[in-house]
Amino acid sequence: NTQPPLPHSRLRSLSETNPSYPPSLPFTPSLLPSASPVPLLAPSFLKASRPMSSKPEPVVVLLYSSYGSGNVLSRKRTTYLRTLFVSAKRLHVIMVDGATEKEERKRLWQISEEQSYPQVFLRFGPEEEAYIGGYEAVHQMVENETFADTFSRCQKALPEEAKAKDYGELLEESLEEFLKVNNLEILADVLKEMEITTVTELRVYYEMPMWRSEFAKLPGMKAGYVARLKRALNKGDEQAIIEEKTEKGVDPKILEKVRSAFVRQDEEFFSSAFKGNDAKLNFDATIQIAKEEYIETVGLSKAVKGLMLAQKEKWNIELLKIILLPDEDGVKGPNTEKHGGSRNLINLLVVFAVKSDKGNLMSYLERLDIFPDDAPRLVKLMQANGLYNEADYLGKQTRC
Numbered sequence: 001n002t003q004p005p006l007p008h009s010r011l012r013s014l015s016e017t018n019p020s021y022p023p024s025l026p027f028t029p030s031l032l033p034s035a036s037p038v039p040l041l042a043p044s045f046l047k048a049s050r051p052m053s054s055k056p057e058p059v060v061v062l063l064y065s066s067y068g069s070g071n072v073l074s075r076k077r078t079t080y081l082r083t084l085f086v087s088a089k090r091l092h093v094i095m096v097d098g099a100t101e102k103e104e105r106k107r108l109w110q111i112s113e114e115q116s117y118p119q120v121f122l123r124f125g126p127e128e129e130a131y132i133g134g135y136e137a138v139h140q141m142v143e144n145e146t147f148a149d150t151f152s153r154c155q156k157a158l159p160e161e162a163k164a165k166d167y168g169e170l171l172e173e174s175l176e177e178f179l180k181v182n183n184l185e186i187l188a189d190v191l192k193e194m195e196i197t198t199v200t201e202l203r204v205y206y207e208m209p210m211w212r213s214e215f216a217k218l219p220g221m222k223a224g225y226v227a228r229l230k231r232a233l234n235k236g237d238e239q240a241i242i243e244e245k246t247e248k249g250v251d252p253k254i255l256e257k258v259r260s261a262f263v264r265q266d267e268e269f270f271s272s273a274f275k276g277n278d279a280k281l282n283f284d285a286t287i288q289i290a291k292e293e294y295i296e297t298v299g300l301s302k303a304v305k306g307l308m309l310a311q312k313e314k315w316n317i318e319l320l321k322i323i324l325l326p327d328e329d330g331v332k333g334p335n336t337e338k339h340g341g342s343r344n345l346i347n348l349l350v351v352f353a354v355k356s357d358k359g360n361l362m363s364y365l366e367r368l369d370i371f372p373d374d375a376p377r378l379v380k381l382m383q384a385n386g387l388y389n390e391a392d393y394l395g396k397q398t399r400c
Contacts, residue, residue, distance in 0.1 A: 057154065058122040058123055058124045058130075058153065058154055058155070059092055059093075059094055059122070059123045059154065059155050060085050060093045060094070060120065060121075060123075060151065060155075061093075061094045061120070061121040061122070061123050062081055062082060062085070062093050062094070062095050062118055062119075062120055063096045063098055063105065063108050063117065063118060063119040063120075063121065064095065064096070064097060064098065064117050064118045065098045065099045065117045066099045066100070074118065076200075077118055077134075077135040078117070078118045079200050080135070080200055080203075081118055081120065081138060083198070083200045083201050084138070084142070085151075086157050087198075087201050088201075089147075090156055090157045091151060091154045091155065091156060091157055092154070092155040092156060092157050093157075098117060107127070108121060108129065108131075111131050112131040113131075114134075115326070115331050115332050116134060116331060116332075117134075117331070118134060118135060119131070119132075119133070119134050120132040120133060120137070120138055122151075122154065175191070175196070175197060175198055175199050178199045178232070179191075182229075182231075182232035184228060184229060184232060202233075203233055250284050250285050250288050251281065254278070254285045255285045257282075257285070258273070258282055258285040258289060259285075259289055259293070261273070261299070262289065262299035262300075262302075262303070263296075263299065264299075265296070265298045265302055267302045267306075269302075269306075270302040270303050270306030271305075271306050272306075273286075273303075273306055274306050274307050274309075274312050274315065275310050279310065283307075283315050286303055286319065287318065287319060290319060290322045290323060290335060291322055291333055291334075292333075292334065293334060294334045294335060294338065295335055297338075297339065300323065300335070300339065303319065304316060304319065304320070304345070304348065307319065313352045313355060313356040314352075314356050314357065316348070316352055317349065317352045317353060317356065317357050320345055320348060320349040320352070321349070321364075322335070323336065323340070323342075324336065324339065324340050324342070324345055324346060324349060324368065325364075325367055341369060343371050343374065346368050346369070346374075347370075347374055347378070349364060349368065350364065350365070350368070350370070351378075354382055354387060355385075358385070358387060361382075361387060361390050362389070362390050362393065365390060365393055365394055365397070370394065370397075370398060372398045372399070372400065375394055375395065375397075375398035376400045378394060379391045379394055379400060382394070
């Protein structure tokens, strides 16, 4: 399975003289976590909605979400995947926006049995797809040079597709601005000649060792430019991490302090974290971590206990909602799979809601899986607080 030639005129000549060129992309951007091991051969992990057919030329389908523009990491992963498929591999890609195409999203999630973004599928016909995986699965194929095993027979990109201003390009950082900020404007003509138009495209090709070696030999490339470009790309990764941490106004230092407390399971820290002048800052950091990172059970219990000591019931409700319930787009957070069935946390959310969030209690009851043995006590609590409709609902659901 030979790779299609790169689109750039300067590199095309290399493929003519070296049949093994270009190599598969060993792309490992520093801002993205290392991919967890996945099976390397496509047939071992494809999940189809129906028996696979032998129809030729499947189409790549990329499921993403534009809801709230997504977080920084999700946007970059989606942009990278589209750039890999369209610009580097010259494959036709159908972009499915899960935020607006909800029925299609639901159908694809049923195939993948996962609720996350982005996801990659192969479409063999109407409503006949095979699930490939998310960013990690594709990244592993690239690293292990098995990408062609899965995608070599896919439909090629349409002539105008690489230039289309779709999701990936609209989110792309300006190449012109990138060169200007990093004092690399002298490279503009070289990159233009090579048809590189975005920072992501530059990053994808720069990560290829043979490409990087040839890039250093190009006309106009003086000593030090390649090293400077590498520093600029690394700096961009570091900035992306900072943006990810500060996207909602959380100070990176406070974020790291709270994250460290979770790892250490630091009861002393959480017992005072939600009191005093830094209480809201520590809480905001806690919420962001809960939304984006997995928290061990003991560390989570320390935070919940700390909020109880500080008598911050509404804050505890906000934290427990993130831990126990999928978001409004139906996507489960990194902690919901592990802690979503926690008996103690479920009971705490109900108790806090009875006291401080009565208007939303019914919606919680409809979404929580309350243990039947706990229902009688919770029903009495609701009745004592005049919440008869909610008490009646829970009583009927648990037959208590």
